[in-house]
Amino acid sequence: xxxxxxxxxxxxxxxxxxxxxxxxxxxxxxSGHTAGPLGMADIFTALYFKILKHDxxxxxxxxxxxxxxxNGHICPVLYATxxxxxxxxxxxxxxxxxxxSRLQGHPHREFLPYLENSSGPLGSGLSQxxxxxxxxxxxxxxxxxxxxxxLMSDGELDAGNSWEGAMLAGKEKLRNLIxxxxxxxxxxxxxxxxxxxxxxxxxxxxxxxxxVQEIDGHNFSEIVSAIDQAKAIFEKPSVIIAxxxxxxxxxxxxxxxxxxxxxxxKEEAKMALNELRTLSGKIRSEHE
Amino acid sequence: xxxxxxxxxxxxxxxxxxxxxFGQGLVxxxxxxxxxxxxxxxxxxxxxxxxxxxKFPERFVEIGVAEQNLATVAxxxxxxxxxxxxxxxxxxSPGRNWEQIRTTVCYNNANVKVVGSHAGVSVGxxxxxxxxxxxLAIMRVLPNMTVISPCDAIEARKAxxxxxxxxxxxxxxxxxxxxxxxxxxETPFEVGKAQVFYxxxxxxxxxxxxxxxxxxxxxxxxxxxxxxxxxAKVLNISTIKPLDEEAIINLAxxxxxxxxxxxxxxxxxxxxxxxxxxxxxQPTKIVFIGVHDKFGQSGKPxxxxxxxxxxxxxxxxxxxxxxx
Numbered sequence: 017x018x019x020x021x022x023x024x025x026x027x028x029x030x031x032x033x034x035x036x037x038x039x040x041x042x043x044x045x046x047s048g049h050t051a052g053p054l055g056m057a058d059i060f061t062a063l064y065f066k067i068l069k070h071d072x073x074x075x076x077x078x079x080x081x082x083x084x085x086x087n088g089h090i091c092p093v094l095y096a097t098x099x100x101x102x103x104x105x106x107x108x109x110x111x112x113x114x115x116x117s118r119l120q121g122h123p124h125r126e127f128l129p130y131l132e133n134s135s136g137p138l139g140s141g142l143s144q145x146x147x148x149x150x151x152x153x154x155x156x157x158x159x160x161x162x163x164x165x166x167l168m169s170d171g172e173l174d175a176g177n178s179w180e181g182a183m184l185a186g187k188e189k190l191r192n193l194i195x196x197x198x199x200x201x202x203x204x205x206x207x208x209x210x211x212x213x214x215x216x217x218x219x220x221x222x223x224x225x226x227x228v229q230e231i232d233g234h235n236f237s238e239i240v241s242a243i244d245q246a247k248a249i250f251e252k253p254s255v256i257i258a259x260x261x262x263x264x265x266x267x268x269x270x271x272x273x274x275x276x277x278x279x280x281x282k283e284e285a286k287m288a289l290n291e292l293r294t295l296s297g298k299i300r301s302e303h304e
Numbered sequence: 305x306x307x308x309x310x311x312x313x314x315x316x317x318x319x320x321x322x323x324x325x326f327g328q329g330l331v332x333x334x335x336x337x338x339x340x341x342x343x344x345x346x347x348x349x350x351x352x353x354x355x356x357x358x359k360f361p362e363r364f365v366e367i368g369v370a371e372q373n374l375a376t377v378a379x380x381x382x383x384x385x386x387x388x389x390x391x392x393x394x395x396x397s398p399g400r401n402w403e404q405i406r407t408t409v410c411y412n413n414a415n416v417k418v419v420g421s422h423a424g425v426s427v428g429x430x431x432x433x434x435x436x437x438x439x440l441a442i443m444r445v446l447p448n449m450t451v452i453s454p455c456d457a458i459e460a461r462k463a464x465x466x467x468x469x470x471x472x473x474x475x476x477x478x479x480x481x482x483x484x485x486x487x488x489x490e491t492p493f494e495v496g497k498a499q500v501f502y503x504x505x506x507x508x509x510x511x512x513x514x515x516x517x518x519x520x521x522x523x524x525x526x527x528x529x530x531x532x533x534x535x536a537k538v539l540n541i542s543t544i545k546p547l548d549e550e551a552i553i554n555l556a557x558x559x560x561x562x563x564x565x566x567x568x569x570x571x572x573x574x575x576x577x578x579x580x581x582x583x584x585x586q587p588t589k590i591v592f593i594g595v596h597d598k599f600g601q602s603g604k605p606x607x608x609x610x611x612x613x614x615x616x617x618x619x620x621x622x623x624x625x626x627x628x
Contacts, residue, residue: 134411140376140404147380180373
């Protein structure tokens with residue numbers, strides 16, 4: 017599907033609002049992850065505002081697509097996007113990581129039942145999504161139109177469990193499974209290729225019988241058309257390697273692995289919000 | 305008593321592997337409920353999932369030698385309304401995939417049934433690497449998890465049906481070798497309920513609390529002790545968690561001391577859970593029979609049970625020493 021300029025502009029605006037919410041909630045929480053959530057804001061926006069079959073007013077709707085977040089530490093972007101999509105009040109985002117909050121430091125569906133899974137320990141989400149796709153196929157057969165999306169990080173591909181899931185999905189030809197890898201090249205100790213090289217990433221997935229696409233993870237047209245193409249592949253699961261910039265939207269945070277696992281302080285948050293609100297200085301009427 | 309097998313003390317008492325009861329129970333449960341699915345990690349025949357696989361091929365998933373995947377895929381299937389039973393050897397599952405069971409099964413409160421076969425030294429010749437002696441401890445410590453350890457194949461069949469019928473994570477512990485049939489169809493079985501399996505004619509001086517196939521050794525010991533003038537009452541604990549605290553407290557109140565018997569490390573399993581219960585409610589002298597901080601090894605099952613001090617004679621000796 018070709019996106020109109022107006023649609024793209026609408027998604028970009030929404031993603032910008034979500035990035036602002038991420039900064040605000042991390043500042044309030046005083047801890048958490050910054051780089052991954054900012055980097056994945058465009059993909060989450062595309063999913064919740066364009067791609068997913070879902071109903072925020074009826075979160076248990078049986079026909080909904082399932083979204084599994086495997087790398088739970090980027091949950092600020094999940095929470096912020098869900099709040100903006102109408103699952104719960106945006107005001108609640110400020111409770112992130114606090115005692116009694118539904119927004120646990122890593123997602124826990126016993127606290128927030130709108131989630132499809134709890135996550136945090138890395139490498140287990142893809143297999144859960146594989147299980148969902150298998151369960152769906154048993155009930156609906158191979159032409160089911162419920163899709164299972166797994167959002168995962170590149171760093172968690174160090175974990176054997178990730179590849180166990182990938183092998184099984186390839187063997188089972190799970191066509192309604194679509195994995196999206198946040199290929200931002202960083203993990204907590206440094207750059208992925210220094211910590212544990214993942215390349216040739218495309219070849220690895222192809223070897224397990226997956227359909228592989230590589231996209232610019234900040235380009236809404238590419239995100240949406242990659243999903244369309246994934247849905248058109250009938251014999252294989254699909255993986256979309258989304259090249260993203262960690263910290264995207266705030267220049268001072270971008271591509272710096274030190275921002276993987278820390279939250280901005282008051283000054284940094286003020287700077288980041290200003291940069292987001294002024295669209296990196298393009299809006300000059302912002303006085304803060 | 306308690307409708308046990310009348311031939312229990314016969315020399316030719318029927319012997320069936322506990323794991324077989326699981327295999328039968330799974331097929332029965334699956335006939336009743338189409339949501340039941342089976343997942344196995346390349347041990348379909350020896351964990352007795354084969355009849356299920358043959359009868360319901362479309363509901364069976366072969367995972368391969370990948371126990372972490374076994375647990376996580378099951379969690380995903382449960383999220384879609386399925387009731388997954390996953391089976392492997394207990395050293396591998398829940399051994400290798402403990403964190404996956406913790407997070408994707410228990411933390412999610414997913415309706416997944418983990419079946420660990422080949423528990424205990426009675427696995428025999430395969431040796432210590434394949435003899436799970438820690439599984440009760442690592443499953444019992446997880447919130448939301450129910451832990452069941454049947455004493456024979458009949459109880460294993462009932463436990464499998466019960467696990468299928470209840471909502472929430474369950475761990476079911478099975479043994480490999482043929483072991484005596486202790487119970488009958490009429491023997492009561494309820495998750496969370498202990499059953500008196502031996503009631504001496506005179507007032508019992510000692511209470512023996514046992515789980516798994518060793519319940520048979522305990523019954524032999526109690527029977528012989530009674531003829532030798534020492535009265536022991538035996539409690540079969542098929543549900544390690546939630547523990548039937550009332551039955552244990554009452555047994556401690558009516559006897560002088562308690563002996564626990566399990567084919568498991570004496571730390572963390574049945575003995576520990578009984579000790580925790582009695583320390584809180586009815587402080588009592590306890591002797592722990594089981595494996596004492598050692599790994600297993602190759603040998604014949606009976607040889608190994610004797611070597612680690614878990615046979616009827618060792619139990620009798622321990623009881624006598626405790627009361628003297």
